[in-house]
Amino acid sequence: MKTPCPHPTKSRYATLEAANKAAHRVTHQAGLPLRPYECPCSWWHLTKTPAPAALPAASDATLADIQRLASLPDIDFRNIVAADARGEGKPGDRGALRAPQILTRWKRCLGQLHKDLNDQFQENRGNPSLLAEDWRKRATSYRETLALRLSESRRLKAEAHAEMVRNQEYKKHDAEVAAAAGATVQELRAHAGEVAKERLINAHQAEFRRYLADAYADLGISLPARIRRRIAESASEVLTEGQAS
Ligand SMILES: [Zn+2]
Incomplete structure (x- = not known):
């Protein structure tokens, strides 16, 4: 290899x-x-x-591209891999090859293409014809490209693996924190959302009450007395401030 x-x-x-x-x-x-x-x-x-030109990246592919490649028969998949090695093909296809879900299949297919080409080199070895010589010249550069793609796929696989390990560590850490707090991670996340919402409302109370009044009006129900009072209060605050100045 x-x-x-x-x-x-x-x-x-x-x-x-x-x-x-x-x-x-x-x-x-x-x-x-x-x-x-x-x-x-x-x-x-x-x-x-x-x-x-820069290599394609997984971000060039949509989820639909990735799913399509995942379900392609081997022969069609192989054509896309070979085209990519020649620097050809649709950006979505080329990007999808580099998506974590497809990486293993891409790498295996590249290995097969590389092996097949090596076998052809073996068969062609003793052939002195000009045609064979020409083939060897073109095939040599193609073989080099395949080797490059192979090392690219290995590198991307290593990166994807490291990312997965990292995510598992975060998950483990979060689970420990949640257990110590006597809650689930889901509950802690929901709590964080509540805390942030509370701060947002406190920082913009008048605005929040206006939106609340709008939402009540849209639904066609009347505001609770407490909120009606607060709205009246802030309106009169604005009025007295206006008179004082
Ligand atoms: Zn070298």
């Missing part, structure tokens, strides 16, 4: 961070603007060619 490096003489860096640091240093010292790029050999190198 390891792809040989097309540029074995280049300096290699294990992480994007390390490559970024090196790029920064070289750019500074030699005045040569370099940027890191991920190589199919799984290391990072530096290059002076400008960055290619």
